[in-house]
Amino acid sequence: MTTKIAIFGVGLIGGSLALCFKGKPGITVVGHAHRPESLKRIEERGVVDAATLSMEEAAADADFIFLCVPVGLLEDYLRKLTELPLKPGCIVTDVGSTKASVAACAAKIARPGVHFIGGHPMAGSERSGVEAASTLLFENAYYVLTPSPDVPEEAYQRLEQLLAYTKAQIVRVDPVLHDEIVGAISHLPHIIAVALVNQVRNYNDGNGLYRMLAAGGFRDITRIASSDPVIWRDILLSNRDVLLHLLKDWNREIEGFITLLEAQNGEGIEAEFQKANQFRSELPERRKGAITSLFDIYIDVPDTPGIIGQIATELGLRHINLSNMQIIESREDVPGVLRLSFRQEGEMERAKAHLQSLGYVVYV
Numbered sequence: 001m002t003t004k005i006a007i008f009g010v011g012l013i014g015g016s017l018a019l020c021f022k023g024k025p026g027i028t029v030v031g032h033a034h035r036p037e038s039l040k041r042i043e044e045r046g047v048v049d050a051a052t053l054s055m056e057e058a059a060a061d062a063d064f065i066f067l068c069v070p071v072g073l074l075e076d077y078l079r080k081l082t083e084l085p086l087k088p089g090c091i092v093t094d095v096g097s098t099k100a101s102v103a104a105c106a107a108k109i110a111r112p113g114v115h116f117i118g119g120h121p122m123a124g125s126e127r128s129g130v131e132a133a134s135t136l137l138f139e140n141a142y143y144v145l146t147p148s149p150d151v152p153e154e155a156y157q158r159l160e161q162l163l164a165y166t167k168a169q170i171v172r173v174d175p176v177l178h179d180e181i182v183g184a185i186s187h188l189p190h191i192i193a194v195a196l197v198n199q200v201r202n203y204n205d206g207n208g209l210y211r212m213l214a215a216g217g218f219r220d221i222t223r224i225a226s227s228d229p230v231i232w233r234d235i236l237l238s239n240r241d242v243l244l245h246l247l248k249d250w251n252r253e254i255e256g257f258i259t260l261l262e263a264q265n266g267e268g269i270e271a272e273f274q275k276a277n278q279f280r281s282e283l284p285e286r287r288k289g290a291i292t293s294l295f296d297i298y299i300d301v302p303d304t305p306g307i308i309g310q311i312a313t314e315l316g317l318r319h320i321n322l323s324n325m326q327i328i329e330s331r332e333d334v335p336g337v338l339r340l341s342f343r344q345e346g347e348m349e350r351a352k353a354h355l356q357s358l359g360y361v362v363y364v
C-alpha cells in the first residue's frame, strides 16, 4: 500500500518537506504548482515524484496534504480543498508561520472524515524558492503542531509519525499561544531587523561610509531583513493584533534606553546588559529555533592571490556546503581573517577538521 503526499506550494518549505519524504518506503510525493513556470522549477529541482497544475489531481487519493503557500493564501486553499473529493481519513496540514487564523478557518469549514492539523516547522531561512530547499532544513528544529481538541489522536499520531522523516522535534501548542510566542521571538525580530536596515539606509543616502563600514555584526543581526517581502507581508498582517501589542512593548524598551542615556545612568545601562546577558545565556544551545543560526569558523589567511578560491575548492571537493564566506580584514602586511559560515553544525565541524589538517589556524 502506498502513502500519497500532496504538497501545495513547492518552495523553500514545501520543497524541503518533499525532499524529506521522497524515496521513503511506500511513499509517493506529488507537488502542485499554480503556474507553468513554477511547475518547471519543481521538475528541474527533482524534489517530487510527480508535479501537476491541477489541484484536483494533486489532492485525489492523498493521505496527507501539506499547504506550503504564503499565509495569505492558506484560507483560500483550505476552502478550495473542501470542494474536492478527498480520501476518507485524509490529513490536511499547513506550514504557515501563524496558526490562529488558519485554525479558525479550518474549524468553520470542517467536514467529516477530513482532519485539519495546523503545523509550523520552526526552521527556515531568509532565502526562498524550491532552489533553496534542503533535506536538512528541519533537522534538530522544533516543529509545532496545533491540533484542535476534536482531532482524533489516531490522526495526530499518523502525522507525527510521518514528520519523523524531517528529524524535527514535534511540540503541541495552542494556536493562539503559538502566535503570541512566535510573534515575540520571530515576527518582532524581523520587523526590528528591517527597520534597523532602513534607518541606516536613510543615513547612507547622505554618506556612503555607513554602508561601507556596516559589515560584521550589523550584517549578522540583520540577516533576516533579506527575507521574502510577500511571505513576510502575509505573516505580519496575519499576526497584526499580537504585533501591535509587541511593538508597543518594544517602544517602551527603547524609551527606557532614551531615559537612561538622557540621565547618563551608567549603572542602569549596565543592569540592562546584565539582565539580557543572563537570559541569553540560558537559551537552548545549538537547537534550531524560529531564527536559524549559522555556524561560523574563522581562519587566518595570508594575503596571497587565490587563497580563498583554494579554501572554497577544498571544501567543495569534500561536499561540505558553505553558506557564506567573508574577509573580515585584509591588509598587505597583516594576515586576513576569513569567516566561513555553515547552516549545519556537522558541516562546520568537518570543515574545521579538514582545514586544520591542511595546516590552517582555525578558530570557532
Ligand SMILES: NC(=O)C1=CN([C@@H]2O[C@H](COP(=O)(O)OP(=O)(O)OC[C@H]3O[C@@H](n4cnc5c(N)ncnc54)[C@H](O)[C@@H]3O)[C@@H](O)[C@H]2O)C=CC1
Residues within 6 Å of the ligand: 008, 009, 010, 011, 012, 013, 014, 033, 034, 038, 068, 069, 070, 071, 073, 095, 096, 097, 098, 120, 121, 122, 123, 124, 125, 126, 127, 128, 129, 130, 228, 231, 235
Ligand atoms: N521561509 C521560512 O523560513 C519559513 C516559512 N514558513 C511558512 O511556509 C510557507 C511557505 O514559505 P516559503 O517556503 O518560505 O516560501 P516560498 O516562496 O519559497 O514558497 C512559496 C510557494 O508558494 C507558491 N506560491 C506563491 N504564490 C502563490 C500563489 N499566488 N498561488 C499559489 N502558489 C503560490 C510558490 O510558487 C512557492 O512554491 C509560508 O506560509 C511561510 O509562512 C514556515 C517556516 C519557515
Ligand SMILES: O=C(O)C(=O)Cc1ccc(O)cc1
Residues within 6 Å of the ligand: 096, 097, 121, 122, 123, 124, 125, 126, 127, 186, 224, 289, 290, 291, 292, 293
Ligand atoms: O532565517 C531565519 O532564521 C528565520 O527566521 C526562518 C524562519 C522564517 C519563518 C518562520 O516561520 C520560521 C523560521
